[in-house]
Amino acid sequence: MSDNLNNSKIGRNQLVSNEGLYYVCYQLSKRGWNAMPTSRNARGIDVLIYNREGTKMHTIQVKALSDRSPAPFGSKLDNLIAEYVFIVNNLSKEPNLYIMDTQTARGLIHEGEKNGKKSYWFQPNDYEKFKDNWSIIGES
Incomplete structure (x- = not known):
């Protein structure tokens, strides 16, 4: 990897995104799910999972x-x-995983506007309520 990409904020964000994606896939696989990351340009869906029987x-x-x-x-x-929305934080030390359905996430996401541009985010105090909430996706 070039030094420019490695030292840039965009390059670091891409690495963190990849770390989080593969960490989530690893955790799902440990729980019996077949986890398939999508193309990095896929709109809105990062992982497709299915059980062993495909049901x-x-x-x-x-x-x-x-x-x-x-x-x-x-x-x-x-x-x-x-x-579902999976948030993984603390990737640089010991990762934590927060799991919720999208409808719940939508109800907790904050909206702000600066210089006429909207932005949306999820505060840690809101998503931390869903730590290791594996029961929401059910058994594989």
């Missing part, structure tokens, strides 16, 4: 953070189309 399938959006901070959702929420 249960779910879609997941992953938000990855290097530490305990708000999870950004960008300037519009129309990309929030997966069934």
Whole structure:
């Protein structure tokens, strides 16, 4: 990797996103799910999971953070189309995983506006209520 990419904020954010995505896939696999990351350009869905028999399938959006901070959702929420939202934080030390359905997440996401531009984010105090909430996706 070039030094420019490695030292840039964009390059670091891409690495954190990848770390979080594969950490979530690892955790799902440990629980018996087949986890398939989507193309990094796929709109709104980061992971497709299905059970061994192929009778249960779910879609997941992953938000990855290097530490305990708000999870950004960008300037519009129309990309929030997966069934579940997984937030993984503290990736630089010992990761924590927070799991909720998208409808619940939508109700807790904050909206702000600065210089005429909207932004959406999830505060740690809101998403931390869902730590290791594996029961929401059910058994594989």
